[in-house]
Amino acid sequence: MTVQASPPYLRYVALGDSQTEGVGDGDDVRGLRGWADRLAELLARDSPELHYANLAVRGRLAGQVRAEQLGPALALRPDLASVVAGVNDLLRPRFDADGVAGQLEAMFAALTAQGARVVTLTFPDLTRLIPAARPVAPRIAAVNDRIREAARPHGVTVVETGHHPVVTDPRLWSTDRLHASPLGHARIAAAVAEALGLSGSDGSWSHPLPPPAVRPATGPRAAVAEAAWVASFLTPWLTRRLRGRSSGDGRTAKRPTLLPVDGG
Template sequence: MRFDGDLRYVALGDSHTEGVGDGDDSTGVRGWADRLAVHLAATGARVEYANLAVRGRLARQVREEQLAPALEMRPDVATVFAGVNDVIRSGYDADEVVGHMEAMFAELTASGARVATLTFPNIAKVAPLTKPLLPRVLDFNERVRAAAARHGVVVADVAAHEISTDRRLWAQDRLHCTPLGHERIAGALASALTLPGADESWSDPLPLLPRSGALRTVAEEVRWLGAFLGPWILRRLRGRSSGDGRVPKRPALLPVEAKESSSDA
């Protein structure tokens, strides 16, 4: 991949790619895809970037709604990250979900794009009450790695690094990343794509924090259950999604400046 000319980057996915947890709806969300676009621009390339991700989308919806528009943009670089919303739902079908991921890998790489994806961290270390879902997550990661290998897709294997489960990288809902978490993911992707100037510093550990006592840990879990897991379950029972009525935040290719201070990349 050359960095001395024009470069088109398109991001496909759900809330993680949209940038939830890094900013808010009043000021706008940023996220790792916006930050990766800045990394690309810092190489000296003239980068145009579109983000088609919408929160709450399942892998099937990402494929149905975002793949065709992405292909029309003829991206040089594309990121695809979906499936987490599927994994945490009842009725999860691993073959179907990863099948949608692989179909996107196949079509984007066939178009000439350099495609990258991520693995999802050990959620049991981030939110202990989700431990029953861990086998699904581990299996999902293995399937994604295999599908990526079949199509020459770059994998930023975030799950293989201890830093990925540091609570300081995770927002209060424990499903989305903080700005620091999004920054680390962008660094992981920049490194996996072997961008000039990228290195493995994204995986460096943070300073140790005092260990929480048992009572505090239990209290935190109870608060999380009431503030986040409960409302999520209620939305599912009502057949609603956090992405209902939403559209992509950056549906067209727009120029990117190589500076971190930009709020929208």
């Protein structure tokens, strides 16, 4: 992939769901950091006057991101925007890859038409982390294909993370296996920085981690760990879906206005 050198950005706005909000990197008491915050910090090294807003809210479907976040994002007139959505859609019973792509492309079109450079991500194969999720593997491939197709006509930068084995190293993921860990968020930020051509960025984010000090559980121990994960994370998630609830109910964006990177 040919990477264009990054111009100085003054207004970065992030749109999306829990990953962009920063779930898995910090907590709701101390505050969430996340890859978009980390990217803003990297951007600010080259652009000290950068202001940054994060409109992402956990649990949002692609259509909700468009309905709730696109208008406010356009009002902020970003010169750089990230749009990452679709994972929540592919985990729902009624999944429509073309519908997700339509929502994403509408956001890509509106932001680029206003002059913003837009960046997005494809998704790794979650089934390598969650064996029980194997039925959604074709959905992941389908939504990634649609993201690439939706991005192409608008010159959107697509950060391809799924091709690198390290992205499914469990150490890059939180205990729920759905959200990146602090290390994972740092790697995502570094991947986006490389795609944007930020000074000092390179492909080291894709390098494998050193061998773990403790071997992963196998056999009966692995089965016990899987059962614990189902009880702690999968069952509550399914319960919310059956009740028509979302982890983002009642939540608003953590950073809805443009602020200096060291001021929020």
